[in-house]
Amino acid sequence: xxxxDMIAVIAAVFLSPxxxxxxxxxxxxxxxxxxxxxxxxxxxxxxxxxxxxxxEKMVVNYWQIFCAYMYLAANILTVVLLALQxxxxxIFFVLAVGGVFLVIGALAAESPYSQIGAQRExxxxxxxxxxxxxxxxxxxxxxxxxxxSEIVSNYHQPLLISLPLLFIVLGYAIVIKLxxxxxxxxxxxxxxxxxxxGVMTEYSGPYLGVIEISHWYETVFILGLxxxxxxxxxxxxxxLIVVTYFGEILVDNITARLKWRWxxxxxxxxxxxxxxxxxxxxxxxxx
Amino acid sequence: MKSLISKSRVKSPWxxxxxxxxxxxxxxxxxxxxxxxxxxxxxxxxxxxxxxxxDILLVTGTVNHRNKKALKNIYDQxxxxxxxxxxxxxxxxxxxxxxxxxxxGGVDKVIPVDAYVSGCAPKPESIIDGVVIAxxxxxxxxxxxDQGIFERLEKTQTAIMAx
Numbered sequence: 001x002x003x004x005d006m007i008a009v010i011a012a013v014f015l016s017p018x019x020x021x022x023x024x025x026x027x028x029x030x031x032x033x034x035x036x037x038x039x040x041x042x043x044x045x046x047x048x049x050x051x052x053x054x055x056e057k058m059v060v061n062y063w064q065i066f067c068a069y070m071y072l073a074a075n076i077l078t079v080v081l082l083a084l085q086x087x088x089x090x091i092f093f094v095l096a097v098g099g100v101f102l103v104i105g106a107l108a109a110e111s112p113y114s115q116i117g118a119q120r121e122x123x124x125x126x127x128x129x130x131x132x133x134x135x136x137x138x139x140x141x142x143x144x145x146x147x148x149s150e151i152v153s154n155y156h157q158p159l160l161i162s163l164p165l166l167f168i169v170l171g172y173a174i175v176i177k178l179x180x181x182x183x184x185x186x187x188x189x190x191x192x193x194x195x196x197x198g199v200m201t202e203y204s205g206p207y208l209g210v211i212e213i214s215h216w217y218e219t220v221f222i223l224g225l226x227x228x229x230x231x232x233x234x235x236x237x238x239x240l241i242v243v244t245y246f247g248e249i250l251v252d253n254i255t256a257r258l259k260w261r262w263x264x265x266x267x268x269x270x271x272x273x274x275x276x277x278x279x280x281x282x283x284x285x286x287x
Numbered sequence: 288m289k290s291l292i293s294k295s296r297v298k299s300p301w302x303x304x305x306x307x308x309x310x311x312x313x314x315x316x317x318x319x320x321x322x323x324x325x326x327x328x329x330x331x332x333x334x335x336x337x338x339x340x341x342d343i344l345l346v347t348g349t350v351n352h353r354n355k356k357a358l359k360n361i362y363d364q365x366x367x368x369x370x371x372x373x374x375x376x377x378x379x380x381x382x383x384x385x386x387x388x389x390x391x392g393g394v395d396k397v398i399p400v401d402a403y404v405s406g407c408a409p410k411p412e413s414i415i416d417g418v419v420i421a422x423x424x425x426x427x428x429x430x431x432x433d434q435g436i437f438e439r440l441e442k443t444q445t446a447i448m449a450x
Contacts, residue, residue: 028328037326041298044331050295051342054429056366056437058339190328193336204339205366 005084012083013076020216021045023223027249028190034253045212052209060109060202067105068207068214074098075217082224085149088136092129095221099125102199102211109202117198121186123260124176127267131173134275138166139228141282152231160229160240162285165278167229169271171244174222176267180252183263194257289433296342296368296429297422299331303341305361307394309348312408313375317345319411327415338364343421344398345414349377349384350391359440362398367437368428370401370421374414379403398440401425 025042032039041047059065074097081091099121106118140146142162143155151159160167176183187198195201203211226244230237304317320327321334335341338361350358362371373394376382381392394400401424404417428438439447 032326032328036323038329039326040328040331044299047295047299047331048301050292051299054292054296054432055342055368056432058366190333196336197340201337202339204337208340 008083009080012079016079016220017213017216020213020219021049023219023245024216027245030246030249031190031253034249045216049209049212052212053206055205057206058204059207060111063108064105064203065207067101067108068203068210070101071098071105072210072214072217074101075214075221078221079217079224082148082221085152086147088139088146088148091221092132092136095132096125096129098214098218102214106199106202111202113196113201114199117186117195117201120195120260121199123264124179124183124186127260127264128173128176131169131176131267131271131275134271135163135166135170135173138163138275138278138282141279148228151228156232158230158232158236162282163229163278165274165281167226169274170225170229171247172267172271174226174244175248175251176263177222178219178248180248182251182255182258184252184257185260185263188257293426293429293433297426300342300418300422300425301333301335301340302343302345302418303335303338303361303365304345304347305358307346307348307350307354307358307378309375309377313347313378316408316411317347317374317414320414325411325415327418332418338362339366341365342369342425343418344369344371345374345418346371346394346400347374347378349381350394350397351389352391353389355391355397358394358397363440363443367439368425368432370425370428371398372402372404372414372417372421373400374404374417375409376405376407379405382407399438 022042024045025040028044029039029042074094077094078091078098081087081094103118103121103125106114106121109115136146139151139159142159143151145151145154179185179187179189181188181192184192184194185198186194187200188194200208200211223241223245226241227237230240304314306314319325332343338344342365344362344365346358362369371394373379377384377393379393379395381390384390385392391397402417402421404413406413409417431438
């Protein structure tokens with residue numbers, strides 16, 4: 001491992017929770033302004049997590065603790081692999097493992113809220129994972145590799161130009177992955193409530209804090225995926241990330257919660273149609 | 288690190304609202320605090336639906352023999368440090384219902400109360416005032432929790448020790 005890689009790993013592990021927390025704070029502020037409120041301070045998510053670490057440890061059983069830490073570990077690993085410019089498919093599988101541990105932790109408790117929340121989280125994973133795979137396949141068809149380092153070194157124009165529809169599909173997947181409205185059916189953010197708190201109902205105190213930090217890593221990972229679509233220019237990459245995340249917040253605020261029966265068919269048909277349209281376009285270009 | 292945590296406690300109180308047989312007058316005023324006019328989220332306060340995530344328990348209405356178990360249960364489910372705010376004439380003393388055969392009385396007959404908000408129904412401003420007073424108590428209790436002292440109901444303490 002050379003020095004650049006070492007720096008990338010250290011930055012990924014230590015800087016991304018700071019960045020993710022800031023993004024969460026800005027998210028809450030912007031959401032409040034969109035609703036005509038003043039909103040909490042930007043550093044509010046950090047206060048929340050610190051407070052949670054100061055709370056009493058209350059657990060239903062020890063599986064929960066294990067699952068919370070595994071969820072954190074898997075999310076850190078996805079960000080580290082992304083920073084090391086590793087294989088997209090490997091990152092995808094690690095991401096899936098993290099999601100599954102969150103669900104197992106919720107299923108370990110007997111509370112009906114966390115049970116139903118866990119089932120819904122599984123359905124959400126079932127919905128967004130094929131979409132993300134389709135996006136990765138599109139990147140492979142266009143750039144000729146699943147490895148991010150090879151994409152960055154061999155492909156010299158923004159992926160967004162040839163994969164615009166797949167970027168929309170990724171946007172769909174991100175809304176589901178970040179559990180934002182209209183797809184906040186397994187759990188919800190801010191002051192919203194769904195099934196009390198869905199999958200997170202039974203996590204409390206420091207373990208909820210661990211899950212919150214994992215979510216920050218998750219946010220950074222997802223923004224990293226968006227950054228991949230404009231890897232040639234740093235300024236345009238930042239613009240793309242900001243515009244995408246603001247779009248997510250806007251969608252979060254202007255839509256009402258949907259049922260999973262609506263989410264699954266619409267995300268799949270829309271996602272599949274747009275993906276295949278984009279594949280045909282790539283093929284036509286190659287021919 | 289400890290001073291950071293105790294600062295954060297006051298800056299991020301999550302509250303849960305329990306309607307203990309209120310006429311809904313106080314409930315409307317509690318929810319009014321969350322609207323854009325008062326916007327208590329600017330102090331980091333979030334209305335959560337889950338006692339396991341909450342720091343402040345807002346109770347409205349009189350306690351009767353049926354729902355005192357529910358009230359105790361919710362109180363027990365909240366991890367320490369935690370504070371209780373009794374809201375309205377009924378919550379603080381039982382109000383006009385205090386002599387009724389089915390009424391136990393104010394919230395403080397069942398669980399320890401840290402702040403009382405009078406009024407029928409109290410204004411949102413006075414509810415926010417009550418919460419602010421409770422926050423001072425929350426900071427004190429937080430220091431105790433850091434030393435390993437937990438304020439629990441007697442039966443809960445024995446149940447935990449038995450386990």
